[in-house]
Amino acid sequence: MRPRSLAEGYSGDTLRQVVRSPTGVLTVPGGERVVADRPNTQRAVGREPDEEQRERDIRIVPRTLERDAELVVVKAALDAVSGRSTTGAVIPSARRGGLLAFTGPAGAGKTTLLEEARRRAAERDCTGLVAKGGEQEQSLAFHVVRQLLQPLLASYSESERREVLGDWYGIVGPCVGLSPAAERAVPDPQGVRDGLDWVVTHVAVRRGPLVLVVDDAHWADAESLAWLTSFAARVEDLPVLVVVAYRPEELPDEARAFSDMVERNRVRPLDLAPLTPAAVADLMRETLGTGIDDDFCREAWLVTGGNPFETVELAAKVRDRYLTPSKENACALRDLAAETKGGGLVDRLEQLGTIAVRLAWAVAVLGSEATFSLAASLAALGPAEAADAADVLRAERILTYSIKPEFVHPLIATAVYRAIPPAVRVALHGKAAWDLVEAGESPAVAARHLLETQPEGDPWVAEQLREAAQEYVRRGAPDAARRCLGRALREPPPATLRAAVLHELGSPALLHDPAVTVNHLRAALQEPVLPSALRQSIVIRLGRALSHCDRLAEAAEVAMEEVRIATDSQVRLRMLMEHFMLSAFTSEDREAPVLSRRLSQLTQRLSGDSQTERYLYGLRAWDAMVRGEPVATALEFAERALGSGGMSWTDEQWGFEVPSLVALTFLYCDRPDRAEELYAGAIAEYEQQGWRGVHLSLGYSLLGYIRFWKGQLTDAEDFVRAGLQLGDRLGPAGTHAQWYAMASLIEILMARGETAAAQKLAVERRFGKPFPSAVTLPDAETVHGELLLARGMDKEAAEELTAVGSRLDLRGMRNPAWCPWLPHLALATRTTDAGRALDLAREALRRAERFGTATAVGKTLCALARLTDGPEGIALLQRAVSTLELAPSSYELAAPLVELGAALRRAGLLSQAAEPLHRGVDLAGQCGAGGVAARARDELVAAGLRPRRLEVVRHEPLSGAPLV
Incomplete structure (x- = not known):
């Protein structure tokens, strides 16, 4: 249904009633206006002004009076970012970017300062990118970003654009309006922000120093402001200067991060003070001549409050009204000043006639989308009427003389918009949306108008x-x-x-x-x-x-209910897959053993021809692994899940959870290289699709955990810290990813002998109860219990690990390879109940042997050896070393080698102790396990043996730590 136009919805008489001033104005059919006591208003509305009139009516930007301190800061920042001064002299210090922020109320001269900064930047051959927030465009996502980047990027050829945007073409292109969004996995907001960072940085390097100027940032759309906040906080290392201006009192609540960033900046926000009486007098004399009465100038300062915009406008009005600037006429200034804003401006607009009012309303509603043809259509005006109205509005310094209809100042735009009667404003927005769509604009452009309309069931x-x-x-x-x-x-x-x-x-x-x-x-x-x-x-x-609400059991039940009512076999199978998947991520489901049996029986009947069936194979592989079934069973189903084409990590309909479980199944089955290959592919896919939020955070954390399993502790720490940093910048949305990263990082730090650092991290991050009900990898509560054990808090560790065991055994999750709570509990109880400790360690060994990986068996043998004295303990350690020789982790071998050497030394077998101690110290150094290496050196000294020079080998990351 076509929205009704202004003319259709409101008669000419009604509009005339709306715009008529209570007294003193007569609007005549010929389009002329006559205002009592104002002879200069008796001219035709549509007459083209002569050159003299045009020169008077164009608003001249005032020079930057009393802004010397601010200009000094601008000069220093431009010198720093460009590496040279306005004279062309090279400044020897290295180029450095930065952020400048100018604040102040409307009309304080912020725009003038920004224009001066742009002029000076151009003198230094800096590339300038300019944007301006709009009061009516705040709901238009990336509106400010588009203004900044689209003109420059649009000037490139297609090949140049692709070179500049690089791999970000498909993500940043749609954001800045240079290419349509492809049918693909949608990028997350963080991915878009990272892409914008990359593109702006590339442009700065390619085009020389870059100066980004954003005016009226308090009206910037939330998406642009979020990017500007994150980018501006780290521009000091780039050849980029960001210059913003805003009204602090009008920043929205959601802009708190922006204001905090600006306050933390090296250069604090520069608040523009009002002009002094002397500066106001200078402006008045520049406009009206030198023969102005001092009292007249003083009154001008009083009525404008030293506001630069209001002062310039007041001087222009005095000139246009041919008012003599004398002491006797000073009393007229207050009324003249009132015409510049608010109600006074509205009264002045109403006196210009119905046609001018309608055009002004249309321009105010359209905002940055305004063209004269659109504004004329919206105002229900013909071309000639619109041209006449535009001339009047220009002559009155309401509209500028630019090609597009624009208000002289945002104060005027705001006053005009707010003066539109609510019912008329709603109708105008509805008509604007229709006209914009008819003109070929995207639905997103029209949507910001539809958001202002009332629901009508259309x-x-x-x-x-x-x-x-x-x-x-x-x-x-x-x-x-x-x-x-x-x-x-x-x-x-x-x-x-x-x-x-x-x-x-x-x-x-x-x-x-x-x-x-x-x-x-x-x-x-x-x-x-x-x-x-x-x-x-x-x-x-x-x-x-529901899973995001930590209501996993309810989520699983929703899927199960669909299984019960589904009549199509494929739908039922898919819902079963969802049910099993959701159940896999809760650690408190008492029905887990029953579900495992059902899953096992179901997968035996499947052929693997469909994606649903392959995902069920993946769930079966994970379930077999956590339950401790023979490793061959888990690996068989993991390979069948991947099939010949692998799995997608970014398919919204299927999720990334099952591919993750398959990759981790390979890890816990002593196939970390296969797991690393899969996770490297996942990270590449996330990067390509612009998924740089939770998914990428988990990807880096788990890739680090895989490196830990391979014995590359230094690289492992780097990757996990990167994952944690990625999770941190997401705020509350990254909480789940943070748990994964914290658990991995604490375990890695303990392995490196940095228990104090691990404890500090746990305290700072509140890593402790309550733990998530969803599964974390590694299990967070187990890691916390291990930390308590490392700190000598055996009793507390035993209590926590006992709770873990009760929770997991209830679910039938008995594999010590993925959650070693049982051997840790054995060590925690050795001082209070040695017999029970031995029983626990033997049970852990039994479970590990059932699973059958070298890592699981070797680690549980080590735990049992620590509880066993004498030759039997040495024999267990020798068996552990022999087993771990087959494991993929050099760290897991280094620790028992040192323990074996220490046990042999204590037994007086010094010659036999030398070889495992030397091997242990070498391996520990290579994998970055400083604690193990230090203990090995101490044991060598105690044995009277000379430690070999420690050789530390750092493994290169797969693709480098991420830039975050």
Whole structure:
């Protein structure tokens, strides 16, 4: 349904009533206006001003009066980023970027300072990128980013653009409006921000020093401001200077990170003070001549408060009204100043006539999208009428003389917009959306107008908002997409589309508040008519949303309920797969042994022809591993899960969980090289799709954990710290990833002999109870118990590890290879109950031997040896060393070698002790296990043997630590 136009919705008489001033104005049919006591208003509205009039009416930007201190800072920053001064002299110090922020109320001269900074940057051959926030464009995602980058990138040829954007072409291109978003896995917001970082950095290196200028940053859209906040915080090492201006009192609550970043900056925000009486007098004299009365200038300062914009406008009005600048006329200044903003400006606009008012309203509503043709259409004006109205508005210094219709100052735009009667404003936004779509603009551009309209049950509105949401999702702007879908839901959409809108609101890409997402998806399931494919997708998304709420048992039950009611065998199988997968990630399901049996029986009947069946194989592989079934069984199903084509890590319909479990199955089955290959592929896929949030954080943390299993402790720590840093920058959304990283990092630090550092990390990060109910790898509670044990807190460690054992044994998860709580518990109880400790260690060995990997058997043999004295203990250590010679980790071999050497030394077998001690110290040095190496050297000294020079070998990371 076509939205009604302004002319259709409101008669000319009604509009005339709206814009007529209570007294003193007469609007005549010929388009002329006559204002009592103002002879200069008696001219035709549409007449073209002569050159003299045009020169008077163009708003001249004032020089930067009383801004010397700010200009000194600007000069220093430009000298630093360009490496040379305005004279061309080379400055010997290295180039350094930075951030400058100018603050102050509206009209304080911020824009003038930014323009001066741009001029001076151009003198130094810096490339300038310019953008401006808009009050009406704050809901338009990446609006400011587009202004900054699109003009420059659009000037390149297609091949140059692809070179500049590199691998980020498919992610950054749609964001800045240079290419349509492809049908692919959608990037996450962090991925888009990282891509923008890369592109701007590349442009700075390619084009020389870069100066980014953002005016009215308080009105920047949230997506652009989030990027600007993260990027500006680290530009000092780049040839980039960021210059922003904003009104602190108008920063939205969600811009707290931006204001905090600016306050922490090396150069604090420069707040622009009002002009002094002397500066105001200078401005007045520049405009009106030198023969101005001092009292007149003083009054000008009083009525403007020293505001530069208001002072310039006041001087122009005095000039235009031919008011003599004398002491006697000073009393007229207050009324003249009032015409510059707020109600006074509105009154002045109303006196210009209906046509001018309608055009001004249209420009205010359209904002940055305004063209004269669109504004004329929106105002229901013909071309001639619109041209006449534009001339009047220009003559009154309301619009500029630019090609596009723009207000002279944001103060004017705000006053005009807020003066539009609410009902008229809503109608104008609806018509603007229609006109923009008809003009070929994207639904996202029209959507910001539709968000301002009232729900009317219009299918066209609902569909446009849905399309806008899809566009925003593909650009990596989920918050904007969520706003559009929420508004579409309130329209409301037709009954046939309601479930689809609710389903889209439940997209993982839009996950913000999991509880709200759950409600949307449950509502979608209640819709009376649901196509089978849509219902299946809703259930899958609901299960994952519940898992984000830490309601894994409920999530598994949702999938199971669908299994019960499904009539299609393939749907039932898929829902079973989802049920088994969700159950795999909860560590408190008492039905786990039953589920394991069902999964085992089911997979025996499958052929592996479909993706669902291969994912079930992957779950069976993981289940076999955690239950401690023979390693060959787990490996067989893991290989069958991968098939010939492997698994995708970024397919939203299938998730990354099962591929992760398959890779980790290989790890715990002593195949870390295979696990590393899979996780390296995962990270590459995440990077390619722009998934640089939780997924990439988990990827780096688990890749580090794999390196730990290979005995490369130094590299392992680097990767896990990178994963933790990636998780940290996500805030609360990264909590789950942080648990993975913290558990891995604490275990690595203990292996390196840095127990104090591990404890410090645990305290600082509050790594302790309550632990997540979802499975973490490594198991967080077990790692915490191991830390207590390393600190000599045996009793506390025993209590915690006993709780772990009760939880996991209940589920039938008995493999010490993936969760070694049992051998650790044995060591924790050795001083209080030696007999029980031996029983626990022997049970751990029995379980490890059933599983059958060298790592699992060798480590449990070491634990048993520590509880056994004399020759029997030495024999166990020798057996452990022989077993671990076959394991993939040099660290796991180094520790028992040193223990064997120490035991032989204590037994007086010094000649036999030398070889394992020397091997142990060498291996410990190579893998970065400083604690083991130190103990080995101490044992060598105690044995009267000379330690060999320690050779430390650092393993090169697979692709380098990530830039975060």
